[in-house]
Amino acid sequence: MAQQPSERPQARALRRWYAAVWVLLGLIPPAISVWDQPNSTRSSTLALLTVLGLCYPITGSFPGDPVVRRYAFLSVLIAGTGAVSYLTDGAASLLIVSLPHFWIFAGSPRRAVALSGAAAAATVAGDAVRQGPDGELLTGNSVAALIGYAAGVLFGLWMYHVVGQRDERTRVLTADLEDTQRRLAEAQRRQGAADERERLAREIHDTLAQGFASIVVLAEAARNGLATAPGKSAQQLTSIERTARENLAEARVLVGSAAQDSVTAASVARTLRRTLDRFTQDTGVTVTADLPDIDCDQTTRIALLRCTQETLANVRKHAAAGTVGVVLERHPHGIELEITDDGRGFAVEDSRGFGLDGMRRRLAELGGELTVTSSPGDGTRVLAMIPAEDTA
Template sequence: MTRPLAEAPRTPHDPDARWLARVMHLAFFLLLGASLVRFLLRHDWEDRSPWIIALTGALASLYLLGPVLGTRAAPRRIAWLCTVVTVWVVLVVLAPSFAWCAVPLFYTGLRTLPPRAALGLVTVLTAFVVFAQVQLSHGGWDPNLIVAPPAVAAIATAVFVHAERQAARQRALIEDLLRTRRELAATERREGTLAERQRLSMEIHDTLAQGLSSQQMLLQAADRTWDSDPATARRHVRTAESIAERNLAEARRFVHDLAPADLAGGGGLEEALRGLATRESAVFRVDGTAVPLPDRVQSALLRIAQGALANIREHAAARSAALTLTYLDDQVVLDVADDGSGFDPAAHRPQDGVRGHGLPAMRVRAQQLGGTLTVESTPGEGTVLSASIPLAPTTEAGP
């Protein structure tokens, strides 16, 4: 169902509306001036002439007040419109040639009044135009004098109503687009927040949480050996202190969103992995010809290595572990192997306590760089974790 004209919000500041209003105002004054000139040229000076000149000036002055009163159907605007129409009706009765000033008045009435009142005004104005045309014909019968004014009024009203409804639909569409854009922006902000939370959770798990876990294990071991083997206990405490120092550096870099602490020294990924392997008593080797890696790739591979070695330390009960960084033609591969207890990857679920958050976080890191992470393991026979990152530029994939 088409919305009534009165329900369509009018925007006086719309450029098209201002342009149409200026055209109608200019047309009114042209028609009013032409009607006065026509009357003075075709009639000798008579008793009604001063009244017609005075009413013409009054009507022009009244019409100039219209833009000051706005376009809304306020009481003073309606009173102004009634006064303008009344003066025009008197002019038409005295001089029928002023009848065609009705067309701009159609527009003014349709902009100001509710639909039914506006249509009633158009009907009244049209009737006076017909009356004026009949008067100008001096009693001669011409069907066009009866049909033409209503036809012009109908066309003018239909065009105006159609334009207003089109404008209302466009405004509604613009409002829908703005609302959709706001909702999209809110969704993007929520997604960005969730992505940042996931990133921070992975960073904390792979660094701070693993470091705190190591400190706890070392301090527990120091407590057990404090009386029987003080030297070993003090060594455990010193190791826990060094881990706490690295965790502090990592925490500070989280605040500034910088690279992992092990990469901050400028030695690159190989040196960082070598230092990590030394701290975790693992073997490290490099295969292939080294090539420069983007910072994000270096950071991701280091985090994956940290998470994998933490899992080995906490869950695998392994006697040895090895890190291997391999440079291939189109990708770089990090392998982390251990000879520990192993597990069944097919039965592994992220919510399980064993290797709970580590593997999903490692997989997400690899996928975000267009890579893959695979795990090969058998209960009692150790585990091999392999992360492959393409060297060619790729579109960043989602988790």
């Protein structure tokens, strides 16, 4: 039997099992019961049963409208049941075993009740015609057919009610699942947008904002020194130009018009050394650095550069330090970057700055961590660690 597009595999398997039961308990018993009957009765009954059995496949395997095919089979089943009842006694068993066909193929409870009722009437009529005008009005076969029909109607209506409740629960659960999936997708979209906004805010703070702050400080110093120290002012203007170009490059990276590796194309040691030299040139603060040439991936280089830029910006704005020390080391557990200064220090637990939180989140994305040690008057130590598996 060909499976209809809307038919579930479980329903198709159930139909196959029922078809086998129908043949074994519906068609074979009447065939056995007429084996010792006269040849005409036996031949006619066996022919009718064979026709019924051969007509069943048209419900699924023949081309054409499936509704028409199924109603054609039910029509043949009604006529065949009445004919078998006319030819032999005991056709009530064929009717009772055939009742599920009407509930499976009729399409609605009302049609199933009507068509199965027609089959029951045909069975009773065939039995009455076989009994003749002088026979019993209702034989045991007719009574069994009517009782079987009534029981079949009650059971069929109950099953429709149970199946309807199940389908309604399935529909409600499916609607709830679709609504949950929709809300989850919306939440994921909002979370993704929030994460992207946070990333952009962190990148802007660590790059463009720091660069603009440096430009403002250098511009003020250059303006104040135009009359008294023109050479120093010229050097500061050169730093302003260089910082502005770097900010432009960072902005292009942020909007996606330039590759991110253009910011840290060199090794991590050279990148950090260039940043420290710029810091010394702009601020006059002495920097001591131990920067071995360590191999690491692009993401790690950017993270170490951003941590260095943010820490140096904090030193410039808040520490009033005279010396800064930078040490880069590879350990078995990962890469460590330590930055210390001899400035005024601060109470770490009272710090609410965006920069430290941004560094912590950036390192956490790589499985690393940030440790800040400081107290008022004792300077500051910033230690960034990135695990080995993220730096290979």
